[in-house]
Structure formats: structure tokens, C-alpha cells
Amino acid sequence: MHENVFLYTLPQWFIFSSVLVMVYGWVEKKKPFRIIGLVILIALAFFSLYAIVKGYFDSHNFLTPDEVINEELNGELVEEIPFEGIILPAYWSFVISGITAIPALYFEIKCKRQSRLFIVLAVVISLFGFFVIVDALKYI
Numbered sequence: 001m002h003e004n005v006f007l008y009t010l011p012q013w014f015i016f017s018s019v020l021v022m023v024y025g026w027v028e029k030k031k032p033f034r035i036i037g038l039v040i041l042i043a044l045a046f047f048s049l050y051a052i053v054k055g056y057f058d059s060h061n062f063l064t065p066d067e068v069i070n071e072e073l074n075g076e077l078v079e080e081i082p083f084e085g086i087i088l089p090a091y092w093s094f095v096i097s098g099i100t101a102i103p104a105l106y107f108e109i110k111c112k113r114q115s116r117l118f119i120v121l122a123v124v125i126s127l128f129g130f131f132v133i134v135d136a137l138k139y140i
Helices: 006-027 031-053 065-070 083-109 114-139
Strands: none
Touching (some): 006 031
16 A cells, blocks of 8 residues: 555545535535535645645655666666656646635625536536546556
């Protein structure tokens, strides 16, 4: 199993709970649940940005300083991308989804119809990241 399990499990739970809560809010016509779902997407964006900034996806985690200094990779083709490199686009999509959820949250609070467009965009973008992670799990 991979050492940074939270890199792929935590975002999946964020998305699952967010979509579930928003769908429930839509079906039952309960605005607070839709707002909670959007807040969860925004929280996921902050977590994703934190993970990117803290260096969970930096290349120095994949090569030792000796390998870099001795140029041991010279002449070798690296055929396999590290797991963190595969899921990095998912994290960027979570950031974009959170940015899209901000106007959705604003319009939802103000009871404007434009919120639907932004909610759908935020969910679709976050689901893209979800499926990037699901696909990447095949290679672990």
C-alpha cells in the first residue's frame, strides 16, 4: 500500500460527502444542505492547495540527492510516473472546483438562479479529479 494514503482517500471522501449532501439538498429542497455541500468543496480546495504548497507532489521526493548528483538516471528512460505525479492534476481540479464553488455559494445564499450553473460546474470539475484518482489507483 502507498505511504500517503490520505492523498487519495481524503479527497474522495470530501467529494462523496459534498455531492451526497448537495443532491439531498436539491431533492428535498433544503438550501442549508446545498450550502454545506459547497462549503465542503471549498474546504477540499484549501486542503488541495495546502498539499500542493507543502510539497507532497515535489519531484525531490522521488529521487535521492545521490541519484541527482551522480546522474544515475542518465541514459535510463523512466517509464513509470510516481503515483503523486499521476494524481497531481486531480488536486489542481479540486482547487479549480473550490474556486468555482465560491460564486455558487454566493449565488445560493442570495437565492439567485445562477447558482445552479456554478454548482454543476464545481461538481463536474471535482468529479474529474475523483476519477483521476480512481484511475491512478489501478497502478498502485
